[in-house]
Amino acid sequence: MTLILGLESSCDETAAAVVADGVQVRSNVVWSQHALHERYLGVVPEIASRAHLERLTPVVEQALAEAGCGLHNLDAIAVGNRPGLIGSLIVAVAAAKTLAWSLGKPLIGIDHVEAHLWAASLIDAGEEHPSHHPGRFPALGLVVSGGHTSLYDMAGPTQLRRIGSTIDDAVGEAYDKAANILGVGYPGGPRIDKLAQQGDASHIEPLPQSTLDRDSLDFSFSGLKTALLYRVRGQPVGRGKDATFERCADDLSDTHRADLAAAFQHAAVGVLITKLGRAIEQLDAQGRRPQRVILGGGVSANSLLRTRIAEVATRYSLPAHIPKMRYCVDNAAMVAGLAHAYHTAGHTDTLDLPAIATTRH
Ligand code: KG4
Ligand code: ZN
Secondary structure: OOEEEEEEOOOOEEEEEEEEOOOEEEEEEEEEOHHHHHHHOOOOHHHHHHHHHHHHHHHHHHHHHHHOOOHHHOOEEEEEEEOOOHHHHHHHHHHHHHHHHHHOOOEEEEEHHHHHOOHHHOEEOOOOOOOOOOOOOOEEEEEEOOOOEEEEEEEEOOEEEEEEEEOOOOHHHHHHHHHHHHOOOOOHHHHHHHHHHHOOHHHOOOOOOOOOOOOOOOEOOHHHHHHHHHHHHOOOEOOHHHOEOOOOHHHOOHHHHHHHHHHHHHHHHHHHHHHHHHHHHHHHHOOOOOOOEEEEOHHHHOHHHHHHHHHHHHHOOOOEEOOOHHHOOOOOHHHHHHHHHHHHOOOOEOOOOOOOOOOOO
């Protein structure tokens, strides 16, 4: 059995986890900084990196204690070293290097985007291995998070070919901005999702679903965000920061606000589903029909997306692998899990492993 400790501090979650053989989660500790950033309606990088520094050691101690293991039991130390906020990433990277060096254990740097696509493979102690593990390839991967909206033709868990991505906002970012427009605060995704479930999209004239060119697998969410803004506040007078509006979000009734959230959710998820179908058909036509669909990233916690992706899977007779709710948002179990694949392949990193703001894919 291989036990790997994973560390993650790429954005506003400080996390550590111990995973056995790549899939069985022995502990998964996530300390969310949401309360620290809430009043700024978004992540403040300097606050995030300082908080990681304060929390990482207790989070690692807790992860080891909950897993019932000591540092000497570990086979390797894994860390999400890209992409993310650079000042945040370096905290876990420095900690992982220190542990690896002082314990004489291998160090493995992990790409956060690849890790999100591993999250659906994770199981809890005592649970059976999922029937899809290790899973068949090629697979179609969809990463939907605060920083990414990307489709991948996957030849293996670490062999990703990006076939579509957003040309403006990521879908999670669009959710966060929509939450600001509707005046429901931060973090936007879960709040809009909850509100949308109380609303009815059919009470509202549909919001636009931008699908770009007929064959495009890219995404665009900025038009949807602007359409929502005008629907909430009326047509602007003037431009940019100086623009003034007819109304403000406080003027919305609760029912109307919930209906608008439902209309936004319907449009945002609708685009994701359209592109997923397009990607399956295009890959099929190229002789690379995906054997399954893998979903990952914070927005994969979305209730409507989870339902509708299951419908796509049925329509195309493909299994859809969706992470458990706790492995959708940023966590270190997905980092430790994927590291097992690298460890098994004999791939480890040296102590000059850099923190990098961009993804490899
Ligand atoms: O993967 P993640 O934790 O961090 C990044 O790698 O970006 O994703 C965070 C994003 C945020 O934009 C958050 O609003 C969104 O995921 N999110 C959701 C939901 N839960 C989290 N978006 C829509 N519906 C949700 N239920
Ligand atoms: Zn993420």
